[in-house]
Amino acid sequence: MIQALLFDVFGTVVDWRSGISKDFELISKKYKINKNSKQFADDWRGEYQPSMEKVRSGNREFVKLDILHDENLKNISKNYGLDFISKEDWDWLVKSWHRLPGWKDSSKGLLRLKSKFIIASQSNGNIELILNMSKKSKLYWDMILGSEVVGYYKPQPEAYLVACEKVGLDPSQCMMVAAHNNDLSAARQVGMKTAFVLRSNEHGINQRSDLKPLESWDYVANDFFDLADKLGCETEVILNGF
Amino acid sequence: MIQALLFDVFGTVVDWRSGISKDFELISKKYKINKNSKQFADDWRGEYQPSMEKVRSGNREFVKLDILHDENLKNISKNYGLDFISKEDWDWLVKSWHRLPGWKDSSKGLLRLKSKFIIASQSNGNIELILNMSKKSKLYWDMILGSEVVGYYKPQPEAYLVACEKVGLDPSQCMMVAAHNNDLSAARQVGMKTAFVLRSNEHGINQRSDLKPLESWDYVANDFFDLADKLGCETEVILNGF
Incomplete structure (x- = not known):
């Protein structure tokens, strides 16, 4: 039973797609970034499985997902003009998954x-x-x-x-x-x-x-x-x- | 904040004292055990800190409390006529802490x-x-x-x-x-x-x-x-x- x-x-x-794109739009407004927010969410999420695969395969020790989300955001940050946002805004965006x-x-x-x-x-x-x-x-x-x-x-x-x-x-x-x-x-x-x-x-x-x-x-x-x-x-x- | x-x-x-003694009374009734149920609860709980101390001190690897409760019950079982109860009743009593x-x-x-x-x-x-x-x-x-x-x-x-x-x-x-x-x-x-x-x-x-x-x-x-x-x-x- x-x-x-x-x-x-x-x-x-x-x-996740609505949540992430909404927060990216808020950051975009602040920094005058002009990018597709849905595509941003898809691209960030696209890094998700490959990043975990390193842990699953034993090539990397277990690290929690917040850390992978941070690294994955770095991987796509250049494409979305996020390289120069403040540390505070960066951390807030990484924690978009918490909201x-x-x-x-x-x-x-x-x-x-x-x-x-x-x-x-x-x-x-x-x-x-x-x-x-x-x-x-x-x-x-x-x-x-x-x-x-x-x-x-x-x-x-x-x-x-x-x-x-x-x-x-x-x-x-x-x-x-x-x-x-x-x-x-x-x-x-x-x-x-x-x-x-x-x-x-x-x-x-x-x-x-x-x-x-x-x-x-x-x-x-x-x-x-x-x-x-x-x-x-x-x-x-x-x-x-x- | x-x-x-x-x-x-x-x-x-x-x-815990009311819960444990109540369950011991149910077992006592079934097996015609005539012992003080509050004392039983106190004695079982009395084994709690010493059993964890072995883990805290590094003399034993971490084991979960259910296992310690089982071992601790064995330590006092003779005093309470519990040596001959069925395995099913024993396991039920060990899980008294779950209830x-x-x-x-x-x-x-x-x-x-x-x-x-x-x-x-x-x-x-x-x-x-x-x-x-x-x-x-x-x-x-x-x-x-x-x-x-x-x-x-x-x-x-x-x-x-x-x-x-x-x-x-x-x-x-x-x-x-x-x-x-x-x-x-x-x-x-x-x-x-x-x-x-x-x-x-x-x-x-x-x-x-x-x-x-x-x-x-x-x-x-x-x-x-x-x-x-x-x-x-x-x-x-x-x-x-x-």
């Missing part, structure tokens, strides 16, 4: 799911990043797991296995929830249950990937409300004041 | 504090233990920190320092909240702020320790509501359904 839901965060719970907005169903959807299951983030983001983002976007996890707690980056099998071990459950009692087929595929390979949640606008209106389930996942849902319905969760959760 | 509150859990947030009840102000008090601050457990308990306990006793942390995440047992200075680092804050921006003067003293030594919460019945009606603050802590409170008042938190938090 499924007891815990582990969530991918970037793209599945929060809208990403949830999709419109995320906060209440997670609460509905929380009423029946343990819910934990299982992101490649580090603790501070997910904590700040969750506080801002009202994501009420029971636990923040992820790369910094488990010591591995997804989709390494250990990332999933150690997460299940930390919550004291067998992989078959845990379900990975993600908008990305490859994340679910890796989770399934270690014995976890799988739920695909469609986020058709993660990459903007021209998105071509992850528009449909590529395997027969245990659950397929249009958003977190739909997933909560399918998992038999409470339909209404009232909260106030926090 | 204080941004995060880190909480001791056993004794400060939950009433400890909160003090009557804990759940709502934490919610009030959460409305203004990051709140995280910083217990010597392992993740699974604190997670299960929190789910059962409605303790809505922003983050579960503690020995298994930071790799040290309190009161080692690293236990506090790594916890602050994980949430991305300077120790001076974090306040340790505890019912134990020695915990606060160690936290103060690494630069954290300190709040003493009186739990005059942690050790029962004859409690002699921690009945008053032994240093001039930054805050002294009678319970979490009192602490929330003193920290200027919202007075009412409504929640429902989770």
Whole structure:
């Protein structure tokens, strides 16, 4: 029986593309930079997998994602006129990932799911990043797991296995929830249950990937409300004041 | 400015003595054991500090508290007629620490504090233990920190320092909240702020320790509501359904 839901965060719970491009626009205004902010978000995110790959392959010791985000921003900074912004503005931009907005169903959807299951983030983001983002976007996890707690980056099998071990459950009692087929595929390979949640606008209106389930996942849902319905969760959760 | 509150859990947030003795009484009834259940709780808890000391001193590699609780129960099992209970009942009893009840102000008090601050457990308990306990006793942390995440047992200075680092804050921006003067003293030594919460019945009606603050802590409170008042938190938090 499924007891815990582990969530991918970037793209599945929060809208990184809108968040990053919005903050880049604020910096652009200040420094009179005239570049496409969506492309900026895509390019910065484009550095994400290669930077983690060095850690996954063992060519680099584990470092938390905030550090990779900083290095990755340096890699593209010249193309976006960011070489001469102040250190304060640079650090603020690196932490844009700490301020990403949830999709419109995320906060209440997670609460509905929380009423029946343990819910934990299982992101490649580090603790501070997910904590700040969750506080801002009202994501009420029971636990923040992820790369910094488990010591591995997804989709390494250990990332999933150690997460299940930390919550004291067998992989078959845990379900990975993600908008990305490859994340679910890796989770399934270690014995976890799988739920695909469609986020058709993660990459903007021209998105071509992850528009449909590529395997027969245990659950397929249009958003977190739909997933909560399918998992038999409470339909209404009232909260106030926090 | 204080941004995060880190909480001791056993004794400060939950009433371990009542929880453990209640579960021992259930086992006692089943196996017709006739022993003092409060004394049982005290004796089991009495093994706690010495067992961790082996890890703190470097004589033993870090192991999570569930394992120490199991070993510590073995140490006292003969005195309490527990040598012949079933494996299933033994494991259930070891996990009694996962089911400890909160003090009557804990759940709502934490919610009030959460409305203004990051709140995280910083217990010597392992993740699974604190997670299960929190789910059962409605303790809505922003983050579960503690020995298994930071790799040290309190009161080692690293236990506090790594916890602050994980949430991305300077120790001076974090306040340790505890019912134990020695915990606060160690936290103060690494630069954290300190709040003493009186739990005059942690050790029962004859409690002699921690009945008053032994240093001039930054805050002294009678319970979490009192602490929330003193920290200027919202007075009412409504929640429902989770």
